[in-house]
Amino acid sequence: MTQNPVLAAAPLPTGFDVVRSTAASRAALGVSIVLVLLAASLPLWGESSWMREFVEIACYFIFAMMWNLLAGYGGMVSIGQQAFFGFGGYVMLMLGNFAGLNPFVAIPLGALAAGVIAVPVSYVAFRLSGGYFAIGTWVIAEVFRLSFANISAVGGGSGTTLTALRGIERATRESVTYWMALACVVAAVALVYLFLRSKRGLALLAIRDNEVAAESQGIPVARMKLAVYVVAAFGAGLAGALYFLGNLRISPDAAFSVNWTAFAIFMVVIGGIGRIEGPLVGALIFWALNKFLSDYGTWYLLGLGLLAIVVTIFFKQGLWGFAQQRWGWSLFPTQRVLVRGGMER
Template identity: 90%
Template sequence: MTPSLPTLPYAVERATAMSRAAGVGGVVLALLAASLPFWGESSWMREFVEIACYFIFAMMWNLLAGYGGMVSIGQQAFFGFGGYVMLILGNFVGLNPFVAIPLGAVAAGLIAVPVSFVAFRLSGGYFAIGTWVIAEVFRLSFANVSAVGGGSGTTLTALRGIEKGTRESVTYWMALACVVAAIALVYLFLRSKRGLALLAIRDNEVAAESQGIPVARMKLAVYVVAAFGAGLAGALYFVGNLRISPDAAFSVNWTAFAIFMVVIGGIGRIEGPIVGAVIFWALNKFLSDYGTWYLLGLGLLAIVTTIFFKQGLWGFAQQRWGWSLFPTQRRLVLRESAVPKRAVPASPSSNTSHLEFHAHAKHQ
């Protein structure tokens, strides 16, 4: 008979009580949000679609820069490309624009492959500036195509036969689904072995490659995924906006606002773009009428956060109180049977003793 292996006195736990509660609360909140078109106002749905596009774009930028270590200020290239592909498929091919939204995202991911051959020849600050130049090339290219309106842009006419209420409701539901999918996919990716490999590449590429991690392939995969998400946000945004122009689609403000949200919330954390998007929406809602003062307020808030909260607002809360809605670290939990009788606390609710370890490669 094969001898049975001894039971280890500990187990690896990846969720916390707070993350479980957040999961249940997130499901309830998503179901409640899905019912908004039946009782809410159309202005609420339009606001949600706009901030959802900003959030998805910021989430992809955080994946690229916060986890992959590739700081880009030209991701608006894929945002605008996804929007234009959606418009071309809708206006000229006759495809339903709602079906064209994921196709625009796929096209943005595909175009990122040849673009990466140019961008990956650069590193550091040169990579950031190079991606901005690439975005400007995209903008000038579409500005010289008269079929899509040239520099003045054009209108999405493919939705002309759809009732306004139906159009707004479907756009809202697609935006909600894209937000949930973006959070879930990024979270599952970061909890996987590939997520650990990405963090190792961010910390030290040479050390990661020496451990057998395919650095070039991982960076290309993250770059393509981030481009796909940016294209999805762009296609979704211009379906809701009904009009597109090169200056609006390829504006550097998209990346600037994404960086603002990620820095305010906390770079390198899934919760960062969520917190940053809520703050950005609140500032945009109540202070945008003040014009220049509004932009000065955004800049001042970013400066104060980077000086006093270097890890972002959620990063500060996580370090101070241990909050984590989307934990990616592993926790080593002693089994109840492995704890001596005299070491068991008197409280009947205390069944385990926790020893927390961060999932860093050198600790494993």
């Protein structure tokens, strides 16, 4: 039986070492731990509005991170990920309102349901490729929207309210929602980072670059693509369940709007596609623009479009990609670099 050369470890030349981290990444790890611990204490001293803003940013970031995993690393450009975003939100609401389950417990279950439903959906989506795949995923999302719009138990086209939180005090609800959002952000970054640093992550990049060549080297292309598609759906469902828990209301037009994927594409392109830091930078920029400029109506949308055009023309790899090329910044390095023994990066 031949060993997969992509996944196999090759012997190192004498006097060389494989370096997988940088001084910047090690410093970033320490700073990140301090920031997470500080952020975890926010409900003890911060204002409730700050927690709500963080939950919104967290949902943007997680959704953009999953789209980046799917398209930026997996090469599967989808404009229908809102199908799983809305599905996770609706499952969370139904488990809370109808099954009597604590909505906070229902959040990971909603995400799990989105990942499960992605398996049969993939049988349809993976029959298409390229632009047809992108349009096909959009059509699938519209099928989800129309299906939930015709379910009267969840309010039909007008939507419904999450009533399962009525017995929980507002301060407790906001604090727990915030802590769950923080935990979801940390988990999303950690899991995606560890996956991309693994041999499976290398295989995924090989599939993105050339499916035929990757398969000829023994990589199970179909299985890898399905796994990434399911994980991206799980993450999108997690973001949706978290978002509508904080919003307390859901409707088909809000849950399955194509704007969610459009916003994710904007965030990833602005920050830098195919980089873990990209969705984080893009989510912060998008939130700031949405926070301070949304009152300007159509001028706000024109500003988003103008910014996207400027970045794609002058910073083709996104703002973080430009910074990485110019100054060598890499907070989450996934590549392996061969250096002489004793040398530091």
